[in-house]
Amino acid sequence: MAGKRCCIPGEVIPTISDWEMHLGTIYPEVRLRKYLEMRGAGSGPWKTFCGLPAFWTGLLYDEVSLQNVLDMIADWTTEERQMLRDKVPKTGLKTPFRGGLLQHVAENVVKFAKDGLERRGLNESGFLDGVVEVAITGVAPAEKLLQLYSGEWGQNIDPVFEELRY
Incomplete structure (x- = not known):
């Protein structure tokens, strides 16, 4: 995420945006965004x-x-x-x-x-x-x-x- 990982040839280094998008695919009862999203x-x-x-x-x-x-x-x-x-x-x-x-x-x-x-x-x-x-x-x-x-x-x-x- 900090760009220090060796990359496999042809692969893209993940970014914070990738991580945020990934976190957006899970659905716990409360999801942390820039606010608390109450999902119950x-x-x-x-x-x-x-x-x-x-x-x-x-x-x-x-x-x-x-x-x-x-x-x-x-x-x-x-x-x-x-x-x-x-x-x-x-x-x-x-x-x-x-x-x-x-x-x-x-x-x-x-x-x-x-x-x-x-x-x-x-x-x-x-x-x-x-x-x-x-x-x-x-x-x-x-x-x-x-x-x-x-x-x-x-x-x-x-x-x-x-x-x-x-």
């Missing part, structure tokens, strides 16, 4: 579309909210975090966690985010309404779509394109 929920229903950036803004741009979250998760074990990564895609906020459901954690974290937005004083907390609804009900947008698919839509996938259209 890249899309969703319109009413929650602005809620996710507002959620992260309320947590990461407010020292009090950020510290509250750090305090909450400080004693979570590696095994607990891995269990959440494994189970949450299947059981969502109904995942059992520390004597309750993950929904209780979500309610607290969403409150921290809302408080952080309110401290910014930019009237942004309304963007969290859809996210607050998910935390309070424990029902994720994907679960709602599955209910529609199994019920009202008669196992027809076509209506999902209308439901998620922007």
Whole structure:
């Protein structure tokens, strides 16, 4: 990368741009760019579309909210975090966690985010309404779509394109 590597005849020495392009092909939950790209929920229903950036803004741009979250998760074990990564895609906020459901954690974290937005004083907390609804009900947008698919839509996938259209 520094140009000091011997090159195989006919080969080009890789550059930092090559490395940056290579890093852009991996998809972890958080990708480091010139900013943090949060990838866990890249899309969703319109009413929650602005809620996710507002959620992260309320947590990461407010020292009090950020510290509250750090305090909450400080004693979570590696095994607990891995269990959440494994189970949450299947059981969502109904995942059992520390004597309750993950929904209780979500309610607290969403409150921290809302408080952080309110401290910014930019009237942004309304963007969290859809996210607050998910935390309070424990029902994720994907679960709602599955209910529609199994019920009202008669196992027809076509209506999902209308439901998620922007």
